[in-house]
Amino acid sequence: MNRVLNVAAAQMGPVQRDHSRADVVERLLLMLRTAGRRGAQLVVFPELALTTFFPRRWSDDQREIDAWFETEMPGPETKPLFDEAARLGIGFCLGYAELTQEGHHYNTQVMVERDGRIVAKYRKVHIPGHDSNEPWRPFQHLERHYFESGPDGFGVWRAFGGIVGMATCNDRRWPETYRVMGLQGVELITIGYNTPIHYAPDPGQNALQLFHNDLCLAGGAYQNGTWVVGVAKGGTEEGVESLCQTAIFAPSGQVVARALTTSDEVVMAVCDLDLCFKFKHTLFQMDRYREPQHYTIITNQKGVVEPPPLPDGHPWGLADPK
Numbered sequence: 001m002n003r004v005l006n007v008a009a010a011q012m013g014p015v016q017r018d019h020s021r022a023d024v025v026e027r028l029l030l031m032l033r034t035a036g037r038r039g040a041q042l043v044v045f046p047e048l049a050l051t052t053f054f055p056r057r058w059s060d061d062q063r064e065i066d067a068w069f070e071t072e073m074p075g076p077e078t079k080p081l082f083d084e085a086a087r088l089g090i091g092f093c094l095g096y097a098e099l100t101q102e103g104h105h106y107n108t109q110v111m112v113e114r115d116g117r118i119v120a121k122y123r124k125v126h127i128p129g130h131d132s133n134e135p136w137r138p139f140q141h142l143e144r145h146y147f148e149s150g151p152d153g154f155g156v157w158r159a160f161g162g163i164v165g166m167a168t169c170n171d172r173r174w175p176e177t178y179r180v181m182g183l184q185g186v187e188l189i190t191i192g193y194n195t196p197i198h199y200a201p202d203p204g205q206n207a208l209q210l211f212h213n214d215l216c217l218a219g220g221a222y223q224n225g226t227w228v229v230g231v232a233k234g235g236t237e238e239g240v241e242s243l244c245q246t247a248i249f250a251p252s253g254q255v256v257a258r259a260l261t262t263s264d265e266v267v268m269a270v271c272d273l274d275l276c277f278k279f280k281h282t283l284f285q286m287d288r289y290r291e292p293q294h295y296t297i298i299t300n301q302k303g304v305v306e307p308p309p310l311p312d313g314h315p316w317g318l319a320d321p322k
């Protein structure tokens with residue numbers, strides 16, 4: 001018998017600055033119930049689902065900053081989601097800003113099983129953007145001002161009848177994210193994202209946002225023989241347009257379900273976790289084919305170290321075309 005998991009990717013349209021947590025949770029509940037009616041066992045909500053994408057604006061007022069963060073999960077505003085999910089017997093993943101008791105600020109995703117128990121929290125590792133106020137931009141991407149990198153790396157957990165891992169937004173662009181989980185046998189990865197279409201450091205990349213999104217998610221899925229659920233919070237939020245295109249990728253790298261809108265939308269797929277076996281035990285049989293002795297540079301070195309330059313006038317150089 002195949003291990004079949006009905007997965008819903010609950011895409012969100014924008015959350016504006018003045019929308020309350022309670023308003024947002026009402027939207028999440030609506031999608032949870034829709035997914036439940038369609039037989040979902042796991043619903044994946046996006047990154048920072050409870051608020052607007054606040055890192056697009058600068059603040060150095062710590063009280064104002066901390067107001068975007070949850071100090072407990074579930075808290076009073078999110079408890080109705082936990083209660084309803086448990087009542088319906090549906091598990092979920094939810095992205096939110098977490099302020100820990102020790103005072104750490106993380107971009108976190110919580111995984112909750114069908115009986116309401118918290119399986120794990122994942123704290124985003126790759127923190128993109130910048131950390132100082134750059135008011136020349138049409139909007140900012142200040143994640144490096146608001147969040148610390150998660151200290152725990154990429155774990156996987158036995159849940160939902162398989163081996164499940166989590167990653168968040170920018171993590172999806174780094175192959176190491178998937179491979180670290182792939183080496184732990186991951187069968188399904190949940191990834192929420194907020195991706196502005198406009199990329200201020202190089203607007204030439206704007207038109208490629210969807211291509212790059214799919215490229216990374218499909219590659220991560222195929223190269224590690226795992227399902228990948230990519231879930232957007234997109235649309236036009238505070239005047240900033242962000243990518244939608246929520247999609248579920250099979251271990252073959254193929255898209256099996258895709259959002260049609262730029263609003264709240266439930267996208268469903270029947271994910272056969274046993275399909276992972278086909279890829280994990282053929283082309284990507286890691287214990288047979290990997291050559292880790294040649295990969296040490298990946299963990300020993302952070303940035304690029306190029307070979308020494310050729311001397312001036314060397315025939316293998318390129319002449320200045322003038």
Ligand code: CDT
Pocket residue numbers: 047128129141168169170171173193194195196199
């Ligand atoms: N949320 C998040 O990680 N977004 C980034 C935007 C990168 S541009 C600074 C992403 O990789 O989609």
